[in-house]
Amino acid sequence: MQGNRQVVLRQQPQGVPAASDFELREAAIPELPAGGLLCRARYLSLDPYMRSQIAGRHTSGAIAPGEVMRGETVSEIVASDSAALAPGRLVRCQGGWQEYSAHSPDQVELLSADIDPPSYALSMLGMTGLTAWAGMVWQAGVGAADRVLIPAVTGAVGSAAAQFCAIRGATVIGIAGSAEKCDYARERLGVAACINRNAEDIGERLSELCPEGVNVYFDLVGGELLQTVCERLALRGRIVLCGLMAEYNRSERSPGPPPGLLIARRASVTGLVVYDYDHRREEYLRECLPLLRAGRIGQREDLSHGLENAPQAFSRLMQGQNFGKTIVALD
């Protein structure tokens, strides 16, 4: 058995993370813990919140230079001291950016055979799908009368959210970074209209597309866009604050919209952290799996191969160059 290849943070990135901010190293493979498991990663999820962990600002805690990058994986049990969890089974766990990880049984979740391909456990059938459902269905209660605005609409959370809202009969307006992504959003995600943020004035287009205002805004990006939307919010508009993609690479945080705008619109704004919905994963899967099996929703993946390419894939993600859910396959 060779060693355990890992990606560690070399230094705090300045602005957009570069591959050179990370370092590949080889450590000893962890020992099998008493009563526990040794796992080998098959798929690693890369997500924007990791930029916030590196900066020390995330709810889940900080990652310091010299530490192994953290992240959710689909891993295979390669050795087990637990009768219930046999080698060969796939689990979802916090494997991190490395090949091998050791866990106690309560730290892993057996993948049901329903989840196929297994990488979907990291996207539509995992955290990003749950985030989209929690935001749009449980928090915003999106329905047929709503005009919903979703930025980063071809990203992992955005694409799931757009499809869920469209299936519930809402009119979905997307925002994406290229004409190609906009075409995809209209053709595959049920999006009625998609604004190319690199070619169009978002405020102007929004005013045209939503003359009576935006009913629901899923804020995945932060930055100035929140204010632009608040100025065009419908009466009793709902905003779900979830991500800060436009800000993760900056050291300063943008302020929010002036409260007077929210008062005038009788707006409601709620913050969303997906960890709060962990206990409702089963309920979510009962809703989502039939849609996926019936081909009514889909999941595009932006797949890289090899742990050594994770830093580059993360850098692309943080520049909005990914197209679909960013996944690294450890072949």
Next chain:
Amino acid sequence: MQGNRQVVLRQQPQGVPAASDFELREAAIPELPAGGLLCRARYLSLDPYMRSQIAGRHTSGAIAPGEVMRGETVSEIVASDSAALAPGRLVRCQGGWQEYSAHSPDQVELLSADIDPPSYALSMLGMTGLTAWAGMVWQAGVGAADRVLIPAVTGAVGSAAAQFCAIRGATVIGIAGSAEKCDYARERLGVAACINRNAEDIGERLSELCPEGVNVYFDLVGGELLQTVCERLALRGRIVLCGLMAEYNRSERSPGPPPGLLIARRASVTGLVVYDYDHRREEYLRECLPLLRAGRIGQREDLSHGLENAPQAFSRLMQGQNFGKTIVALD
């Protein structure tokens, strides 16, 4: 019969409104409209939102120089062409800053004999009380487990809100502008602790008083305080945005708190406009009247006499120099 004395806006105030921004003039007494009423004002309500009307930024529309100031009054019917509304009866109506006003019957509301003194129809049993109830009970759902922060706590809305929250078992922290007001809040409004904003550091005091964070914040003031509170919000804290007292005298609006703060706290923020609750006034009165009759809540009034003193009273209000609900009695 003499003329109809009125207060008109002379010019847009710069900053704090001064008495010289207004002008007293005499117009003709309006004629009795067919099927309608001629009313004479007994009490005029002065409220911070009027500063926003003057600036042209209020939901209810703008007041331009040369126009009569608008406002809610308790007025007496002095002539009637409506069988249902006899002269001598008191009504609540949009009489404005003037002695006489003409109305159609659907523009006035007969005061029930329960409302005693009649001026309470402009405060605890009127718009400001309803605002407090809608914000704290209907929107925030304040209960015994909550630590509620209420700024401008001796003002019309703040004092009602503090008393409602205290009666529901919540721990109320107030903020006021003088030691005298803080004493009053503790002694008469059920406030557990009151911060003197002119003598204490609000952030420091809040951290001491709410080590586990603020559960509910009734934002009546806007400005920097909203950010100070968001930094000390409890998990799942609720903010009701209602007024911008600290900003009405300024031409620029303060931005809101960075969305990341609201995400991390899973906060919910809702805008409140009391007009949306007009249809629930009866329901509110059924809750509030028994409390008032039993002496469990009270209403302090900051009473001026004579229409000619309305501009000065409004100027004092907009400097936070009022102590209780600002009312002008037209003797």
